[in-house]
Amino acid sequence: MTPTLPQEDSPLVRTSFTSDAAWDALCAAIAQPNSDGFRAYVSTVNDKAWEATTPRALANAAKADNVNALVAFIADAEAMEGTDMPVLVVELDAERAETDEPRTFRCIVRELWSVENNLNLANMGWDDFADSLEDGVYRGFGDADGVQQGESAPPMALGAADPGGASTLE
Helix, strand or coil, rough: CCCCCCCCCEEEEECCCCHHHHHHHHHHHHHHCCCCCCCCCEEEEEECCCCCCCHHHHHHHHCCCCCCCEEEECHHHHHHHHCCEEEEEEEECCHHCCCCCCCCEEHHHHHHHHHHHHHHHHCCCHHHHHHCCEEEECCCCCEEEEEEEHHCCCCCCCCCCCCCCCCCCC
């Protein structure tokens, strides 16, 4: 019998128990905010009952436990042994959970905040991230799409002129 999942925040479920130090490092990296202060809001699940859990089993458990998040994360051996800690992202779609495999992709730990924040707030959809994968791993959007992020983005000022020359504040 698997224990229940937390209902708030996205579950981060440990499924590999080969290294407590790797688990601790992964959790610390996830808790670290990025340079703009954003971080992933996850509830860690560190229970051997989840060892080797599959994405489908996690999605079904999330449905049974009424998890409010739209995405969960699996900390498996690949996540804990990989250079960039590529966590497995699992879509929590209650309608698909019983009949279809949940959609998944990997996300490096430093970009997990973007996936968690944007999917749970519905700022972006699953396909926005899936379309930006490199070898099945999301590593961030970068500047390739012309969007400036972080410190490379110009500061915004209230009352600044728009491209047409009109003031944005009257």
